[in-house]
Amino acid sequence: MTIRVLRPGLLTTVQDHGRHGLQHLGLCPGGAMDPVALTLANALVGNPAETAALEITVIGPELHFEHDALVAVCGAEFQGDLPRNRPMFVPAGSRYRVGRAVRGARAYLAVAGGLAIEPVLGSRSTYLPGGFGGFEGRALRHGDVLHLNADSAEVSRARFASLKGRTGQTVRWWAPPLTLPDREPVLLHVIEGQHWEAFEPASQRAFLDAVWRISPDSNRMGFRLQGPALARVTEGDGSDEILSGPTALGSVQVPSGGVPIALMADHQTTGGYPRIAEIVSADVPRLAQLAPGASVHFARCSLETAAELRRDLQERLETALRGIAWSYGT
Amino acid sequence: MKPERIVPLGDLAAYVEFSRTLDLEVNETARRLAAAVRAAADPRVRDVVAGLGGVAIHFVPAIAEPAPALAEAIVAQCVRQGLPPAKKIGRDLEIPVCYDPEYALDLEEVAERTRLSPERVVEKHQKGSYLVLMIGFAPGHAYMGGLDPALAVPRRATPRALVPAGSVAIANDQTVVYPYAISGGWSVIGRTPLKVFDARRGEPSLFGTGDRVRFRAIGKEEFLRIAAEA
Numbered sequence: 001m002t003i004r005v006l007r008p009g010l011l012t013t014v015q016d017h018g019r020h021g022l023q024h025l026g027l028c029p030g031g032a033m034d035p036v037a038l039t040l041a042n043a044l045v046g047n048p049a050e051t052a053a054l055e056i057t058v059i060g061p062e063l064h065f066e067h068d069a070l071v072a073v074c075g076a077e078f079q080g081d082l083p084r085n086r087p088m089f090v091p092a093g094s095r096y097r098v099g100r101a102v103r104g105a106r107a108y109l110a111v112a113g114g115l116a117i118e119p120v121l122g123s124r125s126t127y128l129p130g131g132f133g134g135f136e137g138r139a140l141r142h143g144d145v146l147h148l149n150a151d152s153a154e155v156s157r158a159r160f161a162s163l164k165g166r167t168g169q170t171v172r173w174w175a176p177p178l179t180l181p182d183r184e185p186v187l188l189h190v191i192e193g194q195h196w197e198a199f200e201p202a203s204q205r206a207f208l209d210a211v212w213r214i215s216p217d218s219n220r221m222g223f224r225l226q227g228p229a230l231a232r233v234t235e236g237d238g239s240d241e242i243l244s245g246p247t248a249l250g251s252v253q254v255p256s257g258g259v260p261i262a263l264m265a266d267h268q269t270t271g272g273y274p275r276i277a278e279i280v281s282a283d284v285p286r287l288a289q290l291a292p293g294a295s296v297h298f299a300r301c302s303l304e305t306a307a308e309l310r311r312d313l314q315e316r317l318e319t320a321l322r323g324i325a326w327s328y329g330t
Numbered sequence: 331m332k333p334e335r336i337v338p339l340g341d342l343a344a345y346v347e348f349s350r351t352l353d354l355e356v357n358e359t360a361r362r363l364a365a366a367v368r369a370a371a372d373p374r375v376r377d378v379v380a381g382l383g384g385v386a387i388h389f390v391p392a393i394a395e396p397a398p399a400l401a402e403a404i405v406a407q408c409v410r411q412g413l414p415p416a417k418k419i420g421r422d423l424e425i426p427v428c429y430d431p432e433y434a435l436d437l438e439e440v441a442e443r444t445r446l447s448p449e450r451v452v453e454k455h456q457k458g459s460y461l462v463l464m465i466g467f468a469p470g471h472a473y474m475g476g477l478d479p480a481l482a483v484p485r486r487a488t489p490r491a492l493v494p495a496g497s498v499a500i501a502n503d504q505t506v507v508y509p510y511a512i513s514g515g516w517s518v519i520g521r522t523p524l525k526v527f528d529a530r531r532g533e534p535s536l537f538g539t540g541d542r543v544r545f546r547a548i549g550k551e552e553f554l555r556i557a558a559e560a
Contacts, residue, residue: 020376022534023377023378023379024364024368024379025465025534026465026469026470026471026527026535029376029377121534129468129510132530191341194339243349243350243352243382244464244466245381245382245384246385247339248342248343251340268468269465270466278338279340280341281341303397304396306341310341
């Protein structure tokens with residue numbers, strides 16, 4: 001049961017929902033940059049949400065399926081052969097190309113039955129900075145052979161046969177994309193960071209007023225944001241040292257050069273740079289869907305609003321999952 | 331014992347701040363609180379991270395209350411039940427370090443800056459007893475306090491693009507051991523043959539917050555022997 005990698009794409013890694021509970025050892029949870037799209041991709045092929053899938057970034061891979069497989073690609077819209085947000089039956093011997101992203105930056109390719117990958121520290125996610133997890137701790141390369149779990153071809157045939165609304169090798173319906181931002185600049189909600197007060201009032205305003213562009217120098221650890229330089233209030237004694245402390249997914253830290261960095265899935269667990277803001281958890285997957293060059297702006301919100309946004313996203317995800325489950329007759 | 335403030339760290343975490351400056355007593359309180367919160371094993375808590383001046387508590391997305399309120403209630407309960415004594419947190423570790431010039435990339439420079447001979451720098455570093463104040467920056471990367479003030483040097487103006495894994499380095503009043511070959515601005519004065527972080531090990535991180543650390547000087551032969559076994 002294998003998939004052969006003919007072309008790896010820009011950055012294709014194995015990801016699941018990450019490894020939690022190890023931040024005190026300096027290890028961030030990592031996992032899918034857009035966990036909502038990963039959950040949908042898994043649901044579309046009948047997998048439990050925690051199953052590992054391929055995270056595809058900006059330029060997709062070309063794959064040779066050596067056995068029957070039921071697959072789904074969810075998240076960003078890519079050119080190429082695979083229909084978006086739908087389960088698709090791929091017969092043994094097929095080649096499929098996921099082209100270039102036309103909207104969004106990341107998609108998840110899930111296979112019914114799941115990839116045969118050993119968990120490391122409780123997760124199958126690839127942690128690139130540490131070189132472990134996922135497929136040999138690295139991004140996929142030309143010639144790699146991904147093994148699927150033993151019964152995945154049978155599972156794929158049986159699941160596809162049980163689906164409602166089949167037409168040809170796919171279905172007539174699709175799951176809604178929940179994290180694809182519609183128009184730019186993309187609005188991201190933030191709450192004040194721990195060091196908000198440490199920034200000059202003009203920089204606080206600039207942070208909220210400016211349109212920021214995702215820098216090409218961005219990766220799974222963090223997105224650099226191009227815009228006005230942000231300045232700190234200098235203390236009376238001239239010191240501007242911040243005591244190094246814990247960070248979180250979505251923290252916006254500002255190193256001394258004044259260029260903010262939004263911390264993403266593979267972020268450092270602590271940092272010595274002041275954090276001007278924290279992007280709310282419901283908006284982080286939408287940020288993850290932006291490629292370098294895309295623009296964002298920030299709006300301050302309360303913790304209550306952040307919780308509402310979080311619950312709203314969760315409800316929309318659950319509605320989509322119920323719809324998919326219904327199509328599987330469960 | 332009472333936190334100065336509890337601030338949101340996004341909507342799924344809160345930071346319990348005791349101090350904005352480094353104070354060893356405060357750091358000890360942070361470590362004791364972190365140990366207590368972890369031991370309480372509240373199902374809503376995903377991660378507990380002790381920083382130099384406070385503790386971050388990360389929650390599952392399904393929490394109903396605001397993160398700071400939840401953190402406050404958990405902290406209050408831990409304080410009521412009593413925090414574990416500092417002595418019970420962490421282990422006593424002896425870390426072999428080879429201070430040979432081959433590994434001690436910045437020893438000469440540190441000697442010049444501190445106006446000590448390289449031998450004295452090594453002796454002072456090796457004689458110290460250290461305490462892991464925080465783990466961060468990279469998996470297993472331990473910030474240790476207890477460096478002899480005579481060895482205080484600022485961070486290097488230009489960070490090295492790649493500091494070899496296992497490098498033992500100093501800056502200001504702390505010492506660190508680099509777990510991976512990563513970029514860093516601390517002055518490298520030796521190297522340990524031990525694997526600092528190994529995801530395949532049952533206990534992946536060599537260091538934990540609160541560990542008491544001593545360094546044992548070893549020769550190159552022993553370094554190579556231990557490295558071969560690790």
